[in-house]
Amino acid sequence: MSTITIDGIEVPFEAGQTIMDAALAADIYIPHLCHKPGLSPHGSCKLCTVDVDGRAVSACTLPAAEGQKIENNTPALNEVRKTITQMLFVEGNHLCPSCEKTGDCTLQAVGYHLGMLDGHFPQFYPRRTVDASHPTLVLDRDRCIMCELCVRASREIDGKDVFAISGRGTDRQLIVNSPTGKLADSDIETDDLAAHICPVGAILIKDHGYEVPIGRRTFDLHSVAETDLGEVKLTKVRHHDE
Amino acid sequence: MTSPYQLNQVDHLLHVLFDEQQKSLHISNEAITTIAAQLKLPRAQVESVVDFYSFFHRTPRGRFDIMFSNCTSCGDLKLMQQLCERLQVKPDKTRADGLVSIGHTSCIGMCDHGVSLLVNGITLTSISAQQIDQMAELIEAETALSDWPAGWFRVGNNIRKEGLLLASSFEPGAALKAMAGRNADALLEEITASGLKGRGGAGFGTGMKWKFCREAQSDTRYVVCNADEGEPGTFKDRILLNSHADTVFEGMTICGSIIGAKQGYLYLRGEYRYMLAALENTLQQRRQSGLLGNNILGLGFDFDIHIVIGAGAYICGEESALIESIEEKPGIPRIRPPFPVTQGLWGQPTVVNNVETLVAAARIVLHGHHWFESSGTWQSKGSKLLSVSGDCARPGIYEYAFGITVNEILNDAGAEHVQAVQIGGPAGRLIPADHFEHRIAFEDLATGGSFMIFDHSRDLLEVIHNFARFFAHESCGFCTPCRVGTTLLKNGMDKICNGHGTAHDVDELSRTAALVSRRSHCGLGMTAPNPIRDGVKYFPELFEARLLHKEMEPEFNLDASLEEARNLTHRNDAEAHL
Numbered sequence: 001m002s003t004i005t006i007d008g009i010e011v012p013f014e015a016g017q018t019i020m021d022a023a024l025a026a027d028i029y030i031p032h033l034c035h036k037p038g039l040s041p042h043g044s045c046k047l048c049t050v051d052v053d054g055r056a057v058s059a060c061t062l063p064a065a066e067g068q069k070i071e072n073n074t075p076a077l078n079e080v081r082k083t084i085t086q087m088l089f090v091e092g093n094h095l096c097p098s099c100e101k102t103g104d105c106t107l108q109a110v111g112y113h114l115g116m117l118d119g120h121f122p123q124f125y126p127r128r129t130v131d132a133s134h135p136t137l138v139l140d141r142d143r144c145i146m147c148e149l150c151v152r153a154s155r156e157i158d159g160k161d162v163f164a165i166s167g168r169g170t171d172r173q174l175i176v177n178s179p180t181g182k183l184a185d186s187d188i189e190t191d192d193l194a195a196h197i198c199p200v201g202a203i204l205i206k207d208h209g210y211e212v213p214i215g216r217r218t219f220d221l222h223s224v225a226e227t228d229l230g231e232v233k234l235t236k237v238r239h240h241d242e
Numbered sequence: 243m244t245s246p247y248q249l250n251q252v253d254h255l256l257h258v259l260f261d262e263q264q265k266s267l268h269i270s271n272e273a274i275t276t277i278a279a280q281l282k283l284p285r286a287q288v289e290s291v292v293d294f295y296s297f298f299h300r301t302p303r304g305r306f307d308i309m310f311s312n313c314t315s316c317g318d319l320k321l322m323q324q325l326c327e328r329l330q331v332k333p334d335k336t337r338a339d340g341l342v343s344i345g346h347t348s349c350i351g352m353c354d355h356g357v358s359l360l361v362n363g364i365t366l367t368s369i370s371a372q373q374i375d376q377m378a379e380l381i382e383a384e385t386a387l388s389d390w391p392a393g394w395f396r397v398g399n400n401i402r403k404e405g406l407l408l409a410s411s412f413e414p415g416a417a418l419k420a421m422a423g424r425n426a427d428a429l430l431e432e433i434t435a436s437g438l439k440g441r442g443g444a445g446f447g448t449g450m451k452w453k454f455c456r457e458a459q460s461d462t463r464y465v466v467c468n469a470d471e472g473e474p475g476t477f478k479d480r481i482l483l484n485s486h487a488d489t490v491f492e493g494m495t496i497c498g499s500i501i502g503a504k505q506g507y508l509y510l511r512g513e514y515r516y517m518l519a520a521l522e523n524t525l526q527q528r529r530q531s532g533l534l535g536n537n538i539l540g541l542g543f544d545f546d547i548h549i550v551i552g553a554g555a556y557i558c559g560e561e562s563a564l565i566e567s568i569e570e571k572p573g574i575p576r577i578r579p580p581f582p583v584t585q586g587l588w589g590q591p592t593v594v595n596n597v598e599t600l601v602a603a604a605r606i607v608l609h610g611h612h613w614f615e616s617s618g619t620w621q622s623k624g625s626k627l628l629s630v631s632g633d634c635a636r637p638g639i640y641e642y643a644f645g646i647t648v649n650e651i652l653n654d655a656g657a658e659h660v661q662a663v664q665i666g667g668p669a670g671r672l673i674p675a676d677h678f679e680h681r682i683a684f685e686d687l688a689t690g691g692s693f694m695i696f697d698h699s700r701d702l703l704e705v706i707h708n709f710a711r712f713f714a715h716e717s718c719g720f721c722t723p724c725r726v727g728t729t730l731l732k733n734g735m736d737k738i739c740n741g742h743g744t745a746h747d748v749d750e751l752s753r754t755a756a757l758v759s760r761r762s763h764c765g766l767g768m769t770a771p772n773p774i775r776d777g778v779k780y781f782p783e784l785f786e787a788r789l790l791h792k793e794m795e796p797e798f799n800l801d802a803s804l805e806e807a808r809n810l811t812h813r814n815d816a817e818a819h820l
Binding site for chain 1: 271275284285286287289290292293294555572577579714715716717718719720721722723725726727728729730733753754757760761762763797798
């Protein structure tokens, strides 16, 4: 069987797998935000940046190839990832203590995992809009990290095309594919994966606030580095709708 | 992804949006809905394209919409300010009567012409302070652009030195005729043997690129000419498209016949729209002469070319972003691999070549590889067109055999007291005087052709600041390091240039720059920090001289932050300041 080496550990892979696929299958955590098994890889958040034979690449998009020597969990790379996480925090408006998603937020959990204690950079304080038009969903762009998980979930799993990213540079924003640009006029439904996949609190289900007390939420009890966590989270989210 | 879709130029989203912008002076929500329905595209795709490209606007611009270049070579925002004051309008705000709006845009490729601008998308060059007053009068009188002095719109070639490509004339069809009796393998071997490498800057072997594309499994292939010449300080493709368009199209046609493509696209930057009519005319003449279309010159192959025009996005010079743009999407660089040679336009194998590369390829087929490889160095065959601009007596196009030193070029251009040269544009290298014996070559100073000269009268820190603003504006925003990092770098340069920086801020800049260079998704992010990194490395004294010598200066400028409150209360007295 073909293998790659991640931090000195031999990891098997099958043809067609990325470095991320192979790592997750072997229970090796590579930090990531824009990646979700089952959706096409994106490579935009760059948290999964690893060094392959000295070259910086995204683990979620680069196909695994025989003999690759990969550095992943090193102090230098985790410092880079911490800086990238800080960049994501300061470019948006992330007010964790008052956010319903706190404790269940993957951005926050990655921050915990990487030992991030502050935003480091000056805040950008962007002005972004909220879309509360939908009866059961709310879109709070202040918290959006442009991972496009909802964009891909809608297209690839839900068979719809509800979301897109518009604009350029720091003016990028999540938009809704509807005649008015409002969520209420789109064909999104509460059961769609796109309504639940947001790793932060940008897309939330209405009328289900604070059901699980702070201190008992996903990342209060688990580390983001537990590689089977995706399943745990999706089960938990489904519970909200029942 | 096998789409037999053939793009109709008239219905291309970018072209439809341009027409709407010209007609309605903006793209309204209703227009987005209508255009989406008309072109059968998702509404969100149309909206994201409108918001991505700089030349489309969601709020109305003036009937005279003026964009000054903000390039260090073809821009001068003092003249923009002068015109704003003369017409009583604030930058980027449309005047209440809807007559005029004035703003600025990234380099428009007129660096050999002094201060230049776009008015309703058309290029106007060599502007002086006196002209600004005259322009203001023409605008106030609502004089149609066709009645403005014709000389204002003149764009010259300014060829200062001719070499391998520019010196000899080219008869349309000559290279195609030279193909007769030679099969594709022999022609490919000719290109490969010449040692021709891509002229966009990256320097990938042209013969190898064509070979990969030819060998990729598919029934459909495409040839794309990258004429999105957006690197500040570069204008050599402008000259080639203006005076050697036949050679460019012939290079595309030859490539098509070798790789087995029937369709080519020329992606022209929006700033070069003024050349569109002439280029279309050349294409039409070639069709009439049997140099495009079915069974070209009886050689047994079909090929035609469409032109797609960009709308103000530097990133579209990146080949996969350019392909996305031709596919009517925002110019977001794709994940690589796969590379365009195997999965490019509509998922089909695609060759993307620079204008100059295609000109050289056509000439190589005509004259043979020996003619080409006899010039240049052992790793850089042939010649390079350089766009020389900035502080020199003779800005313009210089064609040299590879291996020329920076000093020789500076002498030819009549540059004196040179402080630094920016080789390859802001994405290239900023070099100090003790590097001027280095040579233009892939193995030494690689360049797409931009050569910007800064003498000792220039505030070099302000030049670096300009480049930092450029990249923050042009980052597509797809990946975190470049989206956030280029803005952090700009903000850091703002702070230092405004006299609020400390040694700590320079360290922070260096740390962020290193991360953005190494961890970004594409070449834009990887090269965006170059001016700052070279500046800190070669000109540390310039940063040092501007720094406050104290431990820490807060990011938060309290007095500046009170500006909004002062505006709201209509106060500007001493008590309202700290």
